[in-house]
Amino acid sequence: MAVTSQDSRLDREDVNALSVFCGIDWASDHHDVVIVDDTGSLRAKARIDDTAEGLAELLRLLADHGDTAEDPVPVAIETSRGLLVACIRATGRPVYAINPMAAARYRDRHAVSRKKSDHLDALVLANILRTDAAAHRKLPADSELAQAIAVLARAQQDAVWDRTQAANKLTSHLREYFPGFLAAVGIRREGVCHPIARTLLAAAPTPEQAAGLTRAQLRSLLKKAGRKNTIDAEADRLHTALRLPQMRQLPLVEQAMGHETLALLRQLEAACTSADDLAEAAVESFEKHPDAEIITSFPGLGSLSGARVFAEIGDDRSRFTDARGLKAYAGSAPITRASGKSVAVLARRVKNQRLAAVGYVWAFAAMAHSDGARAHYDRRREAGDRHTAAQRNLFNRMIGCLHHCLTHRIPYSETAAFPTSAGSQLSEAA
Template sequence: MPAAGCGIDWAEAHHDVAIVDQHGAVIVAERINNDAAGLARLLEILTEHDPIEGALAVAIETSKGLLVAGLRAAGRRVFAINPLAVSRYRDRYRSSRGKSDAFDAMVLANIMRTDRDAHRPLPTDSVGAQALQVLTRAQQDVIWDKITLTNRIRSLLKTFFPAAIAAFERGGRHRLDSAPCRVILAAACTPQAARALSTGQLAALLRRAGRQRGIDAEALLLRELLRSEQIRQPENVEQAMGMQLRGLVRQLDAVCQVLAELEEQIDLAFGAHPDAKVVASFPGLGTALGARLLAEIGDDRTRFADARGLKAFAGAAPVTRASGKSSFVHARRAKNDRIAATGYVWALAAIRHDPDWEARYRARRAAGDRHAAALRNLFNLMLGKLHHCLATGQVYDASTAFPPRMPTEDQSTAA
């Protein structure tokens, strides 16, 4: 009897493979190693039990890793099943709530046998789109690391060096993660060392950080702020905290350097992609947001049947919960968090730079929407237009996206 589904329960050292027939009976149950020989054996098993080349779908609880990359390179359709969904399917086959690696592989195989159409296979994105996704996700992770380190530095400065916060966060002109702040704190990581810096030394540090204008005035102001009266920790404690601060600043330097390198590579990768021209034509989408959006959407045109699928994937489409006479509409929680975060910033940038989008935002606020709800509504509308432009290869045109309204008398005549 031909095979109906294949499931793989992956682990760090090995993987359990199960193949079931059309009645759910296990016809293959094998454990393979997590290496090249294991992948070769898996492909051999799939070829042996696949009557039609590429018809046997594979279910696995991850979308990353060398095993998934090897399966996709071999032309296999891979379905990344959410582990939470797998736990629900597991109860169908075993009410005792017991589990094992081989059992989970069988459950995944049966998901392909019974509910394949309810799940979405991994998209067949181009290599360029896959590389762009790796870069943009790495950039987002590094940005989160940068925020975490900056907050740790601010928290530490509050305990023994509050003058530094007053000096580098005044009026929004500087931030603790800025180059001048990092250079000066690395050179003087304690209040005592900062008070010893002269105006000339501060000016030299500002030049080293890349500042080109107003150096003397800035150095004089920093000298006054760093020498202001403040409560001090005991000398030994202060020196120990200074060492801790120096270590955090070095980590922040490394993170900022990696971030700059990633941004440079993202610029090149995004500019080389054929869809970059379409994405960048939308208001509010520069290289950073456009690259992140394109990376998460991908360039597989069959991934989303229509714009509604893309909106649900991005979390822009609302969810309705109805039972009896009650009905409640709320924001979607099951979504791609990275594209949802990008959409919020995109909508905010669009209403600041485009009058049509600003008018839409004002209308939603006037109708009673809160700020976040109005931005989510705009993101929903933007995604529909972006989906159309990507599908047709057209760049964004405001006159087409927002055609002029007909006069009232013309509307009444047409009615």
């Protein structure tokens, strides 16, 4: 790994007198490192491998240019994930994850010809910190437990999305040759994801096989799927439903489509198992954190949904100095675009998509468990908001309350969150 230093003529005292900034252009197998001082002069550059030796070389390079535990050198990189970022964060150095689109706009300041190289990209990142560090947010100093919860909660959310995709593929495929099965199990909210539906489909993936199932076989399959009540009645219903007349594919085509169904079913089974296992692990880890009690005190938030919320906000309370920053991060606060006499208030598109997704579910569930939340939603609807806008406004209110409760270490209070609604209820009771 080649290292080139530009300050060989400077002694140690001169190095410590200057502020330096580090930029790293990340790649899958190597990383380009650049260090600049507060005048923008290049002090050092290097290309390190994505190995432990490369990390050690990076730390030595930073130490040679004034990096200390009391005054660490800030590092800019275009990703917030990966082993390199995790190891740098573990050393206590501030790491800024620069959005690649923002970095691309800064690049034009250094090369109007729009040339691009790994060294130039690292130089651009270092100069972003030198000139505009205040405009970018460094990665939060979350605890080890908080980072583990984030990994599990995000993985579980990904598994749920994979499960939904697999279920949609299987459902679409069944419509092409076995609509009677969907009609038979469609009364359940989970559809083909329900254990009974998956067990039946594994035993009889074609209409001919399904019609040949006896009541005794159906009862056995229901027990295998975990059914404990009204087994005989459900077996009779399925026995009738699976024998109703329906359009059919040609016999050989139907058999081939049955084989494809089994392949899609295996994918769905794996996605369901992954989602369930990760949910259990995420809840177990989340409930060990002291913030869990406060988060789950909110209406509409259980252990799993609370873990998803916590995964995105972490436990570094200095990350969001006020509720406005958290609301913008969650995408619940609107964005105003004004030019002259034209003013437009729009929904925020650039946001944390995971937090926004769980926020929609949170607001929906809160309306069923909180009279104040329901009254707030109804007021927004009466004011002319559509359903999505009113629900987003409710999420905005709840996320602001969450920031207050976490900052002051207090549980949720209905009377504090919705004082107008609580006061009206007391008046009616009197």
